[in-house]
Amino acid sequence: MEQVPKRKLPVREEIDSSFKWILEDIYQNDGEWEAEFSQVKEQLPGLAKYKGKLGESPQELLQCLKLKSEISLLMERLFVYARMRRDENNTNGKYQALTDRASSLSVQVGSASSFIVPEILSIPEEHLIGFLKEEKELALYDFYLKELLRQKSHVLSAEQEELLAQAGELAGAPGNIFRMLNNADLKFPKIKDEDGDEVELTHGRYIQFMESPDRRVREEAFKAMYDTYRKNKNTFAATLNSSVKKDVFYSRVRKYESALKSSLDDDNIPVEVYDNLIQTVRSNLPVFYRYVDLRKKMLELDELHMYDIYVPMVKEVEMKMGYKQAYETMMKGLAPLGEEYASLLREARDHRWIDVYENEGKTSGAYSWGAYGTHPYVLLNYQDTVDNMFTLAHEMGHALHSYYSDKEQPYLYAQYTIFVAEVASTVNESLLMDWMLKNTTDKKEKMFLLNHYLEQFRGTVFRQTMFAEFEKMTHEKVEKGEALTPETLSSMYYQLNKDYYGEQVHIDQDIEMEWSRIPHFYNAFYVYKYATGFSAATALSQQILQEGEPAVERYLNFLKSGGSNYPLELLKSAGVDMTTPEPIQSALDVFRRLLDELESLVNEA
Structure with a gap:
């Protein structure tokens, strides 16, 4: 099957x-x-x-x-x-x-x-x-x-x-209420797919519809999704407001200056790391505007809407990727990490560590989890796309990080912090992308992959930083004694989209409701770690590819370290210093080079 x-x-x-x-x-x-x-x-x-x-x-x-x-x-x-x-x-x-x-x-x-x-x-x-x-x-x-x-x-x-x-x-109540409302009770309408057949909209299918070459399907899915959330906006706002108030309460009880400082202190991370991320990404928004402008040009649209953001820009290439093929391709891409790493990937597949497909009532999205003393597990809701193959590689990065940490560390130090967690997952994605770009001779496929890689930057650096800024704003409002009403949340979120996407995109009013469907907002000040982790991983993956065995050994030692030291120190030993804006800027420089390459290929066409 x-x-x-x-x-x-x-x-x-x-x-x-x-x-x-x-x-x-x-x-x-x-x-x-x-x-x-x-x-x-x-x-x-x-x-x-x-x-x-x-x-x-x-x-x-x-x-x-x-x-x-x-x-x-x-x-x-x-x-x-x-x-x-x-x-x-x-x-x-x-x-x-x-x-x-x-x-x-x-x-x-x-x-x-x-x-x-x-x-x-x-x-x-x-x-x-x-x-x-x-x-x-x-x-x-x-x-x-x-x-x-x-x-x-x-x-x-x-x-x-x-x-x-x-x-x-x-x-824990706000997060639990959100999950039950979002995963069990919320029902989405049916929409017409590319063939005109009625298909039920689900969490797992939403992005698939957003990637549809049929603009009508994209628009219909987009509006159906946010109409559903808008009908429940008061409940979602009350739930998120309660979650933010909980964060502020705990920070004040523990005598922190802010909820942000309280959250970062668990990892011994200075607030400057968070602020550096937002400031560095905002200063690089002009290159992101260039990217969305290229998207508009390649899609041949007079006006770029928010439901045009996910569709592949290289329309002629449709790279379907079934699960079995995706797993084999991932194995090839991760070969630089060595045979032991490869054998663990085979074991995960053959001994069913992974829950692959979507079913009724199943929790949406993807994660890696497990308990000390047993192997890790991965939950997917796999659809046959290249993006889902990268999600697989991402979650297997988490899983093998957990495997190595559990094997090498006592229970006390086996749990690595979230700050370093996204490094392992993104190194996998970077290595896989490098392999695919090097092994693709078809110009259109190469353009497709460059588009995908640029989308990784958009989703992981630009988008998550926008989320991080939204979280900072919501907590600061509550700390000032202000209320987070549906209107307040939507207004802030809409303005952030305008700032981050610029004048090149028509910011549809419906996007103002997106805050209501983001589960990470119930785990405050988490998403910025995607962006910092992506930046660190970009550097580490380059070291692995350029240096070979010495870099692989440093990297595997990093995976084996678990939570045995502060995350900034663990990353320094692996080869990156996150106390400066430099890794963020370096990652954005890679984004710029990839964009240059894609623009060059487009101009040759």
Whole structure:
């Protein structure tokens, strides 16, 4: 089964099992999940016996931290399994319930362990350093403990931390409400496809329609999508407003100057990195205007609309890419990373780490996830396009980053930060694109691929930076005591589109509603990492291609480092310095060169 029919979205049982992930690699059945759930509940009271004793001896501290890690690892497995089962079909009440129970237990775990950090920080620093010297097994926790000391001024008393932990479930409500409304309850109308047949609009099909050569299909899908969101604008605005208020609340409680500073401090990232990104991208918008102007010319349009942004500019080339072919092509593109990396890609495909096709109720989009001690998983909603092949490569970058981190790091440091996460995914995309450009002799196909690569820049650098600026604006408004009404959100978002796309594009009024469908806005100050990660990855992929083995070794060591150091330091060791605007500007210089090349090919035609 290489392709799922497009007419009717299949139910999950209709998907060939070879294209569905095997979550039994985490738990053989739900009974095992229940047993481990009970185990966590039984172990949880054991944490209380350490309360008030962490400063008494290094041994007490060590045993408490060991128990906390053990419980956290089991909790991670419980939540990941329940949530991924729910993601298979969000309308399945059984796994909605399991996810809710896992969320509730996670809050209980947070509450029961909330005394640990404040109590560690109440130990005089010289005593804590003495503990590290006295108890050799505490050496594992050296970076962890020193990181706690760095953030000491933002940690509250044990009682206050416990109260915040108990509020965790409430804090997650805006995101949960958005996901259920967006994935389970929101229904889109049918539109007529290129053949005039009625087809249901879905999250997964939307971009496919946006890439249609038939402008009527693009416009119809665009208007149908945003009409649906506009009808629910008050609910979406209230939900996003609540999420932003939650961010501001936590930042103030923890004595940060702003929600932005609070978010960045987790990774020890200076605010200047965020501001550098916005300023550098804004200063390079004229070259982006050149790109959209070329798009208008190549599409032979009198007026470029927002629904013309995704359609391939090289109309004569239609590069369909079925899943099996996409996987084989990706393997060729990633060959510079070595045979071990290739063998892991084969294992992921053959042992069903990947959930490939869209089905009714399945969570939209794509992600890589998993739990320590088992292999990572990838969720896709694969459509037969080149773009989806790059999504596959992107998510496999995340997956193998997780695999290497889990294999080489103890549980405590296996989880890499989001700041470096997008580097691994984008290196994969860059290497794959390099291979395709080098192995394409057809001029039209080369133009098509250049278009795709430029689109990666548009979507990952320009678009995500616009998102980042929108997030900064929404949080600043709430911090000033202003309300985020549907009108306020839409007005800000519309103006940003005008700024970023310029006069070359007719900014359709409907685009003002796009803020309502972006799930990343419920994980504040996340999207800027796509742009910074893309820039770092551009540099690293060039090093891999130009230097070969030494660069590959540095890069694989970076993948194996997990969260064992600050992300800026990990990237420096791999070969890029993100504390300056230079990597952002270098990436935008690559964009300029690619644009020059495409313009040259167009002029030759």
